[in-house]
Amino acid sequence: MRDFANESRYPMIPMEKAIEIILEIVRPLHPVSIARDELLGHVLAEDVRAEENMPPFATSHMDGYAVVATDDSKRRRVLGEQDAGAQLDVTVRQGTAVRIMTGAPLPPGADAIIPVEETTETDGYVSLPGAVPEGQWVHPVGQDYAVGDLIIPKGSVVGPPEIGLLANLGRSDLLAYPKPRVAVIATGDEIVAADETPGPGQIRDGNSYALCAAIRETGAIAQRVNRIVDNRRALYEAILEAVSETSVVVTSGGVSMGTRDLVKPVLAELGTVHFGRVAVKPGKPLTLATIKGTIVFGLPGFPVSSLVSFENFVRPALRVMMGHRALWRPEVTAYLRHDIAHKPDRTEFQRAVIRQKNGGTWWATTTGSQVSSRLRSLMGANALLRIPR
């Protein structure tokens, strides 16, 4: 028989302190060159500047007639048609006009567009209102951007508009932060993989699957170690192998105080444990270590504790690694629709549904029993209520 460890050797630290330590240790990954078609959701690690003007030539913003703005004749000879994507070889002068399509380059001499709706064309002549303001319905050269303009600053998250701009600029292969590779290791004698049949006293693991999904949702690459680790030797080897291949390792279970709770001693043997207990509920036994430059999070084994700890501590760390400046989900102050139980010694997170009343105040209802084994308390929840210490 082994001994219970009756007292944790790790002091309990406040949640704020734990996050401070994480943010001191975690650094953005080294930027790599990523093709434009793979860039969606990545954070750029270089400034993107224009190497040409947009538009590169003055263009018409309307279907209509290209004219000399100061020309006040009401009837003009039509010299031809200027389509988009070509350049007609005529010059517009007083008394003449060129039919023009949206997006087409202005013919030489023209400096305004009269929209087709204000005109009538018959027998090669067009009737129109007369003089118009210079530049009317014209996109001048460089209106959208000019050579040298900073188009997408370093640190931007690449979304659809940025992808469009990069295509406009003819740019691909940009320096950006890669997606961290994250290994997930489930521990525990009582669990088997989801596709196995549990023996007596066993249940199927859900945590490693839920954590992999949460990692993917965060934008990182999840790699489930397809083996449940249930003794010290196996855990030591699984972590050692995982740290050599990934930027982050997440373990699930084995961090409380039972005789089988092996994660903390193995982490301490392999590297440096930065903290081993946090004053937060759920998630008290949360552990952070570094081993050969890889960050290791020891998450608790109860399903809710595991996912809520991921949300509070691992997700912001992954976002730092991916180059994000915005680490946190939006936060609002909400009123409670009912009383809740709360012990004031830890920062507590309860799963809740929040709704806004008429675009104004937010109201929260918790999702039933908040016992930390009950994964169902996360279903349908759209918020975590933070209840201060």
Added chain:
Amino acid sequence: MRDFANESRYPMIPMEKAIEIILEIVRPLHPVSIARDELLGHVLAEDVRAEENMPPFATSHMDGYAVVATDDSKRRRVLGEQDAGAQLDVTVRQGTAVRIMTGAPLPPGADAIIPVEETTETDGYVSLPGAVPEGQWVHPVGQDYAVGDLIIPKGSVVGPPEIGLLANLGRSDLLAYPKPRVAVIATGDEIVAADETPGPGQIRDGNSYALCAAIRETGAIAQRVNRIVDNRRALYEAILEAVSETSVVVTSGGVSMGTRDLVKPVLAELGTVHFGRVAVKPGKPLTLATIKGTIVFGLPGFPVSSLVSFENFVRPALRVMMGHRALWRPEVTAYLRHDIAHKPDRTEFQRAVIRQKNGGTWWATTTGSQVSSRLRSLMGANALLRIPR
């Protein structure tokens, strides 16, 4: 020379009417069987019920001692250790206790747990406080869920907790709505692909790339037709080919009133045009057609018009096809930090940054010039301001 079509044959309809028509036509895709590891983000098309109890046996919620709750002796003989994942062959009676680990099954006879912190063990005997409430620190059979319970209702979006529950249940291959395949066709003589060099009067296309990114961000599969279509025959064939292979076709450009604006006549020739003009800015020439059961959106060619029309009309349609009930992004009422120009004849969408003041009211600042060619007006924006007609 061809004629301008001076009047659109399509009546201008209000935005609300356009959305009503879209929602009448678009239906969820036929559900298919999807493996658990691929389910993240999909909407379930079947109810998931429990086929077993969770926990399947009563378990300890703490490291400690399994005892008879009513036993009031202060010192008891320790019969052995009950680890998680096994089943010890002893029965707990008055005067005895079994060491037990978190997650381990309760030994026969035991009906409460005394946490290790409240005990001292020496020489095979444990000192503890005496009688405790029945069920203390015990997870009874079926506490999380019981056989037959509805665990994940049809229509749920699969997130990390649902993935965890499906793993717990040993379920894979669930009926869910697939991702629609969406073809994107760029039109226009003036554009070339992003990796080509523009000739005189030409620019590189950005729209089809931005739209593909927006489609992927919505969770659908984007397929860029790698060919710019610039004449009626080519457009006819490209659309015909695309509708045979995809659930949705999105064209960009070619829907205003110039002589080269070929999309509407080709759509009318191939199928049914449901509307061809909408009172919305940007996006007036937006067109909806159905061809052999495939939905076709004709989006305007200006980059901003194209992406904003996607957001307002195509994204909700794709969400319907993917089985979502929540079609719209969150909406709040915001105050303007400055005056804006607005013509009251169309519902207008301006790109803006909105921020919340102290968890209360929202304030909006538009992102500079709102001209619809200026893709940069979308960058950094976190909201579209809807300005009513």
